[in-house]
Amino acid sequence: QQPVQSPQAVILREGEDAVINCSSSKALYSVHWYRQKHGEAPVFLMILLKGGEQKGHDKISASFNEKKQQSSLYLTASQLSYSGTYFCGTGRLSARQLTFGSGTQLTVLP
């Protein structure tokens, strides 16, 4: 079953923060975050493997609440290069294949 992402779209100014949520009615075994720029392939951002885990690089971080079956992606002090569509994917690690959410379109304006 496809995870649900919110919001569907967000527009912000350079330097502002954003949060993208990913939730599932089924258990989330692992959460993978990808970003896709227009006309390009999705690019891996990070993976969270267990509840309570938090990760981040640069000013993009994520958390995983296993009990609530949700994950959140945090973009701090957004840059123009952050624009794109963000997808969360989930699946059993043993199976490897992912089911992706419908995506959140993020637009950062100067």
Next chain:
Amino acid sequence: DAGVIQSPRHEVTEMGQEVTLRCKPISGHNSLFWYRQTMMRGLELLIYFNNNVPIDDSGMPEDRFSAKMPNASFSTLKIQPSEPRDSAVYFCASSFAPTEAFFGQGTRLTVV
């Protein structure tokens, strides 16, 4: 490494014709995935191979779609006969560990 290589990048074909999409995964990767992306349905997994063996093809829409992986460095996705509703961007991705998947640049298929 050149990354995952897909061909062709663009394909325009007439309804009823056979279409073959090709993918060369990253050397050393043992998992290969075919995804389809449309505005309506988002990014859908079509089929997943592990060590050249199809593991999960539950996402293949119907019998018109077939996929093969004859060796570790090549896979094909075939649509026969093609229909306008098959128009989409088809991505191939490969991975080694059950973590990061590397996507190819995709094939934009238009069926008229």
